[in-house]
Amino acid sequence: MALDPARPPADPPALDHGTRLLLDEVELPPQSRVLVVDEPLLADQLSPDHQVSAFCDRGDLHACLPAGVARVEPGMPADASVALLRLPTSLDQWDEYVGWAWDSGVQQIAAVGREKDLVHRLNDVLGRWFGEVHASRGRNKHRVLHASLPHSQPRVPAEARWPRRALRDGLTIVAHGGTFGTTRLDAGTRLLLAQLDEILVDAADRSRPLRVLDVGSGNGTIAAVLMRALPSCEVTAVDLSWAGAAATGETLRANVAPGHPQPRVLWADGIEVLRESEPFDLIVSNPPFHQGVAKDSAFARELLDEAPSHLAPGGAFWLVHNTHLPWLPLLRQRHPGAERLAQDRHFSVIRVPAPTTGASSSPSTVRRMPRLGA
Ligand SMILES: C[S@@+](CC[C@H](N)C(=O)[O-])C[C@H]1O[C@@H](n2cnc3c(N)ncnc32)[C@H](O)[C@@H]1O
Known part of the structure; x- marks a missing residue:
């Protein structure tokens, strides 16, 4: 366009x-x-x-x-x-x-x-x-x-107007009409967040505030849980959809503890934000596999391709995906350290550690991953 x-x-x-x-x-x-x-x-x-x-x-x-x-x-x-x-x-x-x-x-x-x-x-x-x-x-x-x-x-009753809010697992979740999953906790996100203790191990021992990115933040659940678990972390959350970015901003405002660094919420393409930001210690995502109604995994493949090269030393990229998608073998072609750390009937959680020093590739040298079915 x-x-x-x-x-x-x-x-x-x-x-x-x-x-x-x-x-x-x-x-x-x-x-x-x-x-x-x-x-x-x-x-x-x-x-x-x-x-x-x-x-x-x-x-x-x-x-x-x-x-x-x-x-x-x-x-x-x-x-x-x-x-x-x-x-x-x-x-x-x-x-x-x-x-x-x-x-x-x-x-x-x-x-x-x-x-x-x-x-x-x-x-x-x-x-x-x-x-x-x-x-x-x-x-x-x-x-x-x-x-x-x-x-x-x-x-229309007043409580049915948008945005809507709901209390889930102690968090106030805000959603607009077009927000993925509205105010619900997505089943894949739930499995990802069940690994919070392991995720926090990747956040330990930093001498500066931890830099965290939630890519495709939707109703903001992941960013809010990380903000609550990591009191002084600097959170960036990005969603290409207004309904996602606006909901994330409202969810974070509803849950942020007094004195916590203000989160950065961006209405933009996640790949652009990765490329334009300083490296992150944690990149966490439940990435989209659809564009509207069309099954389009281009963004997810690009994210798998690039995210590890935007990690600070010692950092990790965590994602959840539908188990039938071949993301783990694709990731391992470039990031041999990628491993599946949890799985249920539908979803898998993968952790990709930051490349060891010298192995990180700048975005311009990143080799594109093969397209699904190519
Ligand atoms: C599977 S949903 C996950 C939403 C939320 N993180 C959760 O766990 O419920 C994926 C999100 O990615 C967003 N998205 C799609 N394309 C994107 C892009 N290019 N950059 C950033 N976000 C994108 C969608 O709008 C959607 O909110």
């Missing part, structure tokens, strides 16, 4: 079938106030003729929104009467977006999705906030959900 505001491409990237359908189905008078969600090319297309506010859950896409578009985030009032969206795959994320639009005074919503992803519950969510809801006939395997006539009061 190239939306560099400084250098507009000579041939703008083509809009896909869904975005074109959305444009064709909604008539916008000139200078309309429009909120555009998860449709960066549409925001670009509309911005010269309309007052556009926009948001993309993916931090890399949000950062590339063109100049002239007001960048907003869920929960911030968006100055808009119409909202145009790409339907998210999570009903909870959809609920948060629709509630945000309603809070912002939006009178009309149009959201495009692929026919195969459209389920009635998406309309039910809209019906909690708007009086008139219908789906268009669509085109090219896409349809648009339309809603108008906002209710004077939403049909």
Whole structure:
């Protein structure tokens, strides 16, 4: 996705079938106030003729929104009467977006999705906030959900609004609609954190504050547990999804002990953060194996490839993964010290020690791991 505001491409990237359908189905008078969600090319297309506010859950896409578009985030009032969206795959994320639009005074919503992803519950969510809801006939395997006539009061109890909080194992966990697992403790994360005593051995004997990174921090459980167990550690947590990064920030704020160094929470790509940071003593992750609904392990493979070379001497990289994935043999090709330290019916926990002095490779010399199935 190239939306560099400084250098507009000579041939703008083509809009896909869904975005074109959305444009064709909604008539916008000139200078309309429009909120555009998860449709960066549409925001670009509309911005010269309309007052556009926009948001993309993916931090890399949000950062590339063109100049002239007001960048907003869920929960911030968006100055808009119409909202145009790409339907998210999570009903909870959809609920948060629709509630945000309603809070912002939006009178009309149009959201495009692929026919195969459209389920009635998406309309039910809209019906909690708007009086008139219908789906268009669509085109090219896409349809648009339309809603108008906002209710004077939403049909949603206050406790069901996002973000939500829950108490789990003594921690307050905060989640937005699109946060992985919402406020639940993921089963893989639970197995990883069951190894906390061993993880803490890797954190012992430092003459300076320990530097800890949680990659793909989601609702912030891992970062919060490490902060609680390591009172003076410097925590960085990163998630590419706003719903993850925002939830992590709120979870850490809810649990941080007075006087603990403030955590650094980043809405960004985990690999970029690794490359731009000083080495870490502990890198801990329950990495993603999906990108949205698509099974895409590119990020996880890149993380396995790079993380050990961003460890300080004596540090370790801990991760949990679905046992059927061949991560351990892949890791061992470059990091012979990688070992499986726990396993249950579904998940495996792996520890990779920092390369011994001199063996660490700079990111530019890192050999890419083979693609799965290649
Ligand atoms: C399996 S979830 C784990 C979430 C959380 N750590 C937990 O244990 O519940 C993986 C997380 O990685 C995030 N993610 C996906 N791609 C990423 C990337 N390129 N950089 C950083 N985080 C990413 C997802 O948004 C998701 O929150």
